[in-house]
Amino acid sequence: MSRTALRICPLCEATCGLTLTIEGTRVTSARGDRDDVFSNGFICPKGASFGAVDGDPDRLRTPLVRRDGELREATWTEAFDAVAAGLRPVVERHGPHAVGMVLGNPNVHTMAGALYPPVLLAGLGTRSLFTASTVDQMPKHVSSGLLFGDANAIPVPDLDHTDHLLLIGANPLESNGSLCTAPDFPGKLKALKARGGTLTVIDPRRTRTARLADRHIAIRPGTDALLLAATAQVLFEEGLVELGELSRHVQGMDELRDAVGDFTPESVAAACDVDADLVRTLARELAAAPTAAVYGRIGSCTVPHGTLASWLVDVLNILTGNLDRPGGALFPQAATDRTPRPAGPGRGFALGRWHSRVSRHPEAKGELPLSALAEEIDTATDEGTPVRALIVVAANPVLSAPDGDRLDKALDSLDFMVSVDPYLNETSRNADVVLPPPPPSQSPHHDFAFNTLAVRNQVRYTRPAVPLEPGRMAESEILARLTLAATGMHGADPSAVDDLVIGQTLGKAVEDPHSPVHGRDPEDLAAQLAGESGPERRLDMMLRLGPYGDGFGVRPEGLGLERLLAHPHGIDLGPLRPRLPQPLKTRSGKIELLPRPIADDLPRLRRAAAERPTGLVLVGRRHLRSNNSWMHNVPALTGGTNRCTVQVHPEDAERLGLRDGEPVRVKGAGGEVTAPAEVTDGVRRGVVSIPHGWGHDRPGTRLSHASTDPGVNVNQLLDGSLLDPLSGNAVLNGVPVELSPLA
Numbered sequence: 001m002s003r004t005a006l007r008i009c010p011l012c013e014a015t016c017g018l019t020l021t022i023e024g025t026r027v028t029s030a031r032g033d034r035d036d037v038f039s040n041g042f043i044c045p046k047g048a049s050f051g052a053v054d055g056d057p058d059r060l061r062t063p064l065v066r067r068d069g070e071l072r073e074a075t076w077t078e079a080f081d082a083v084a085a086g087l088r089p090v091v092e093r094h095g096p097h098a099v100g101m102v103l104g105n106p107n108v109h110t111m112a113g114a115l116y117p118p119v120l121l122a123g124l125g126t127r128s129l130f131t132a133s134t135v136d137q138m139p140k141h142v143s144s145g146l147l148f149g150d151a152n153a154i155p156v157p158d159l160d161h162t163d164h165l166l167l168i169g170a171n172p173l174e175s176n177g178s179l180c181t182a183p184d185f186p187g188k189l190k191a192l193k194a195r196g197g198t199l200t201v202i203d204p205r206r207t208r209t210a211r212l213a214d215r216h217i218a219i220r221p222g223t224d225a226l227l228l229a230a231t232a233q234v235l236f237e238e239g240l241v242e243l244g245e246l247s248r249h250v251q252g253m254d255e256l257r258d259a260v261g262d263f264t265p266e267s268v269a270a271a272c273d274v275d276a277d278l279v280r281t282l283a284r285e286l287a288a289a290p291t292a293a294v295y296g297r298i299g300s301c302t303v304p305h306g307t308l309a310s311w312l313v314d315v316l317n318i319l320t321g322n323l324d325r326p327g328g329a330l331f332p333q334a335a336t337d338r339t340p341r342p343a344g345p346g347r348g349f350a351l352g353r354w355h356s357r358v359s360r361h362p363e364a365k366g367e368l369p370l371s372a373l374a375e376e377i378d379t380a381t382d383e384g385t386p387v388r389a390l391i392v393v394a395a396n397p398v399l400s401a402p403d404g405d406r407l408d409k410a411l412d413s414l415d416f417m418v419s420v421d422p423y424l425n426e427t428s429r430n431a432d433v434v435l436p437p438p439p440p441s442q443s444p445h446h447d448f449a450f451n452t453l454a455v456r457n458q459v460r461y462t463r464p465a466v467p468l469e470p471g472r473m474a475e476s477e478i479l480a481r482l483t484l485a486a487t488g489m490h491g492a493d494p495s496a497v498d499d500l501v502i503g504q505t506l507g508k509a510v511e512d513p514h515s516p517v518h519g520r521d522p523e524d525l526a527a528q529l530a531g532e533s534g535p536e537r538r539l540d541m542m543l544r545l546g547p548y549g550d551g552f553g554v555r556p557e558g559l560g561l562e563r564l565l566a567h568p569h570g571i572d573l574g575p576l577r578p579r580l581p582q583p584l585k586t587r588s589g590k591i592e593l594l595p596r597p598i599a600d601d602l603p604r605l606r607r608a609a610a611e612r613p614t615g616l617v618l619v620g621r622r623h624l625r626s627n628n629s630w631m632h633n634v635p636a637l638t639g640g641t642n643r644c645t646v647q648v649h650p651e652d653a654e655r656l657g658l659r660d661g662e663p664v665r666v667k668g669a670g671g672e673v674t675a676p677a678e679v680t681d682g683v684r685r686g687v688v689s690i691p692h693g694w695g696h697d698r699p700g701t702r703l704s705h706a707s708t709d710p711g712v713n714v715n716q717l718l719d720g721s722l723l724d725p726l727s728g729n730a731v732l733n734g735v736p737v738e739l740s741p742l743a
Contacts, residue, residue, distance in 0.1 A: 005465035006033055006568050008445045010109040011046040011053065012627050014039070014176040014183045015447045017460065017569065018047055025466050027051035027441050037570040038458045039183035044176060045625045049636045053440070058633055058702050059422045060436035062471060071424070071434065076473055080481050082433050084490035086416030090389040091124070091486075099486070100128035100387040102373065104395025105136075105628055111535055112437070114448040116479035117393055119497055123487035127354050127363070128387050134370045135400055136298060137179055138727040139306035141365050145349030146595035147314055149585030151365045152452065155314065155329035156180045157293035158576055159188040159455050162327045164198045164289035166282070168224055168313070169299025173208040174624045178297050181447070181454040186212075188455075198285065202227065203299060204619055205647075205689060206682045217282075218684040221619050222734025223272040224296065225305035225605055227279065228312035229263035230272075234283035235319045236260065242287065244321035249580050252593035256315070259594055259602055263609070271609050286320050291327025293317060299619070302733045305605050307726040311598055318591065323580075330576040331583045334451035335459035335549070335559055336542040339515050346585030351597055351726065357384045361728050369728035370401045371720040377410040389416040391486065393479070398426040399629045399695050402718035402730055403670045408698070420478060423630055424702040426695070435482065437475035441466040446539055459548070459559065460570030461539065476535045498534030502526055502541055509545055516551025525552050530561045548573060597726055604725075613686075616652065618668065619733045620714060621689045629693035632706040644711025645678035647689040648739065653679045656739050663742040666690070668717030668735065674742055675712045688737055690714040 002023050007030075009016045017036025021029040030050035032043035046053075063079035064071040074082075090098050101121060107113030121129060133141065145151035157165060159182055170178070172185040182188060189199055189212055201213040202224070210216040219227060235241050236257045243250065265276035272279075286292050296313040300306065314323065322328030333340075352362030358375040361368060368376070377387045390411070398404040398411070404426070411417060411430035419428035420435045428434050437443070446461045468474060473481075480494035489496070506522035509515040517525055531537040540561035543549050550558030564571065586592050623642040631637050646664050648656075658664050660679040665672055666688065675690065683689050695713025696706035715732070722731035 002028070007050070007441065007462050007465050008447065008460055009047040009050065010440050010445060011050070012044070012176045013178050013181050013450055013453070014044070014185065015181055015450050016042055016044070016047055016183045018043065018050060020050065020441065020465050022466060025469065027054045027466070033569060035569040036460070037572040038454070038456060038460065042184035042187065046627065046631070046637065049634060050440070052634050052636045053631070055439070056633060058704055059439060060424060060434060061469075063436065064424070064434040066432040071429075071431070079433050079435060080485050080490065083418050083482060084485040086418065086432055087389055087391075087486045088488060090415055094385040094388055096125040097128050098385045098388045099124055099126050100130060100373070100376065100390045101126065102370070102390060102392045102395045102397055103129075103131040104393065104400070105132045106394035108449040110475060111444050111446050112475035112479050113394060115535055115538060116476065116483060116497065119501060120391070120479065120483040120486060123483055128376065129367050130370045130373050130397070131367055132370070132395065132400060133365070134367060134728050135302070135730045135732065137301055138364055138367070138729045139301045139310040139724055140179055142307045142351065142727040143310035143314065145365070146598060147311065147591055147593070148583060149346050149348050149587070150583065151349060153331060153583045153585070154179055154453060155317065155323060155331050156453055156455055156576070157295045157329050158327050159185070159192070160575070162192065162197065162291050162293045164285065164292035165189070165192060166200045166202070166286065166292070166294045167209065168202040168228070168294070168296040168309070169301070170295060170297035171203065171207040171209045171622060173212065174622045179453055180295060181450040198289070200282065204684050204687045205621065217274055217278065220271065220273040220613070221617050221687060222303040223268070223608070224300040224303060225309040225312055226263065226268040226609055227272045227274060228309060228316060229260050229605065230265045230268045230279045231283045231286070232312060232315055232319060233260045233263045234265060234280050235287060238283070240283060240287035241319045242321045243318070245325070246318055246321055246323060246580070246591070249584070250318060250591045250593055251588055256593045259599060262606065268609050271611060286316060291325065292320055292322050293327070293329045295329070299733055301729060302620075302731060304722065304724060304731050304734065305608065306724040306729050308598065308601060308605055315593065318593070324578045326575070326578070331579045332452055332454050332576055333457055333547055333579065334448070334454070335546050335573065336448055336539070337452065337546055339512070339545055340547050340582050341514055343581040343584065343589065345587055345589040348585065348587040357381055357386070361723065364727050367728070369723055369730065370397060371723060371730045373397060373401060374403065374407040374410040374720070378406070378413060388414060390414055391482070392417065392419040392421070392427060392431070394421060396425050396427045396629050399693060399713050399715065402715050402720035404695070404713050404716055405671065418482070420482065423633070424700070425630065426698050426701060429698070429700040435478050437478055438468060438472045442468050442472065443475055444535060456575055457573035458570055459543070459564060459573060461561070461564050462568070476533065480534070495534055498538060501538060502529070505541060515545065516549070516554045517545065520552070528552060536561060601726055613736070615736050616686055616688050616739060617734050618714070618717060618737045619687055619689050620692045621647070623691060626691070626693065629696070632693065632696060632711070633703045635705050638705070638709065644675055644691055644694040646675045646739070647678045647680050647683050649683050649685045649687065650679050650681060651685055653677065657741050658739065659741070665740050665742050666717060667738045669721070670719035671716045673712035673714070673716055688739060
């Protein structure tokens with residue numbers, strides 16, 4: 001007998017509501033939830049394939065523990081005994097920094113992944129933290145931290161109301177948006193055009209998004225910051241700067257004008273391969289539009305000047321008066337945000353509080369570059385101990401980080417490694433213990449991170465659609481037990497982790513004069529929490545203390561878990577609204593337009609304006625039916641356009657003797673790969689494009705479908721030496737490569 005259940009989709013950042021059809025305990029189909037307050041029934045191919053993703057037969061069902069060199073099935077007790085026995089001696093012998101943590105992208109797509117790793121990290125006290133952020137969006141965190149004082153204060157375009165949208169390095173028709181949570185991003189762009197708005201796309205590829213645009217500018221990869229700096233220069237030069245309401249919230253305007261003064265359109269035109277007159281047109285259109293928003297994403301982050309480009313995106317929104325303005329770019333307000341503090345000076349944002357041991361890379365947002373993980377394991381120095389043990393949660397850095405071959409060897413040399421992963425993949429195959437979380441249908445869901453980036457304020461929560469299968473363990477319990485095993489409390493009740501967090505959070509809240517529970521008894525508040533589990537009690541606490549919460553009875557009409565459960569399709573909290581100066585945490589209490597680290601990096605950008613690359617350069621690409629490496633094991637999401645090919649322009653193909661469909665050798669600083677050529681004018685001349693997340697040909701994995709068409713690991717072309725110096729982000733785009741036909 002079939003039934004239906006609601007579930008928020010965890011397969012990309014759009015967070016669409018789904019209606020699942022379930023036969024027994026198996027999800028047989030998924031469709032968009034038309035009553036969802038945020039997505040209104042929208043669904044993409046990934047969401048439609050939820051059942052296939054959920055029921056993948058290659059998902060691990062029991063823990064694996066390495067015995068006599070082989071990973072074998074074990075009980076949960078045996079697995080956590082092995083974790084405690086493997087991690088604690090490393091901490092006791094070498095100190096906490098000898099234990100590294102790697103957190104992958106899926107951590108922000110699960111409730112447990114958001115709640116428990118910070119507790120584990122704090123309990124360990126290690127500075128050896130590496131995440132997917134430094135192969136993706138870290139430049140945006142750093143630029144936001146420097147501008148606004150908060151690395152997580154990221155303004156998003158008001159897609160539903162803007163008149164003019166400038167996208168740079170973004171392809172939301174394929175990605176559904178990133179650092180901008182927006183179900184039906186394609187529909188929002190079409191609605192923008194239907195109401196007479198303008199869409200401009202800057203991208204070296206003619207993507208699906210670029211084909212929809214009113215204007216597509218095929219910029220030379222890696223020169224985004226130059227183009228944006230020249231656009232800012234025109235605004236100053238032609239008297240087009242109009243701050244409006246922002247004028248009382250900014251400082252450093254004169255210094256900014258001087259800093260970008262020599263980035264004229266003529267000075268950057270050759271490097272960008274964009275006509276100077278077109279740059280002036282871009283600036284004039286931004287200034288003339290009734291409302292406008294500039295939005296940059298991964299293509300403008302994973303380049304040599306990623307932080308400068310991310311900074312300039314917000315600078316352009318500020319100079320045109322479009323930051324914190326309806327129709328421009330605004331700061332969302334999630335239901336689980338902390339109680340908003342009064343506006344005023346904050347602690348600010350600091351870079352480089354510590355450095356990596358080998359190459360001395362500065363930390364950013366508490367993280368070290370993922371590109372440095374291999375050398376932090378395999379290279380001895382006089383300073384500190386190498387990473388000797390590793391905790392990997394939902395990450396596959398052998399494919400996502402540069403030079404996976406070196407990292408693969410480094411992982412094999414560790415004293416101990418534990419991986420929390422549903423698959424035996426290219427990274428987890430090196431682990432001593434693998435702890436598999438259940439499939440998404442058996443887990444609750446609330447989007448903590450993505451609601452802070454949503455284009456409309458709303459809150460939704462779904463309980464598990466299917467009961468936890470016998471023999472499985474909830475992801476929250478896995479991570480709680482892992483925390484206890486790693487921090488010397490192995491064997492304690494996992495609920496102790498939740499109780500600890502609740503006690504600490506409420507203890508701070510009652511001491512905060514701005515909190516709705518100031519002066520109350522934290523134990524009494526804890527006793528009032530609703531929920532069937534530790535994660536639900538923590539969610540209830542965060543909702544009730546949050547900006548829309550009931551304040552534990554202070555605002556009876558406010559939010560709490562019980563009210564949210566009574567609205568299974570979610571609660572709409574309204575459109576984005578101006579919030580300045582409250583989100584600012586800079587030392588000045590204002591937007592600091594030209595922070596010192598930015599000013600110090602501008603000479604490097606000036607030198608780039610004189611560079612004239614002559615060879616081929618590499619860019620990545622994304623597919624609508626894929627989200628990183630693990631989705632390649634789902635048959636419904638591979639094939640068609642979702643293939644690992646080397647896209648090359650017809651003129652470059654003819655010059656190099658390449659033929660469509662025939663193998664081509666691609667060589668970079670980190671190695672070489674061979675894949676079929678795809679000759680297309682969808683890439684500009686001088687550009688080569690290979691998708692990320694492929695390379696499923698290593699032995700010892702259990703990815704039966706992915707291994708039948710493994711593709712190649714594009715990051716093997718990189719040696720990991722190219723980083724954006726401010727953020728530590730890997731340079732994945734605009735790097736030189738050589739192509740030749742396979743003899």
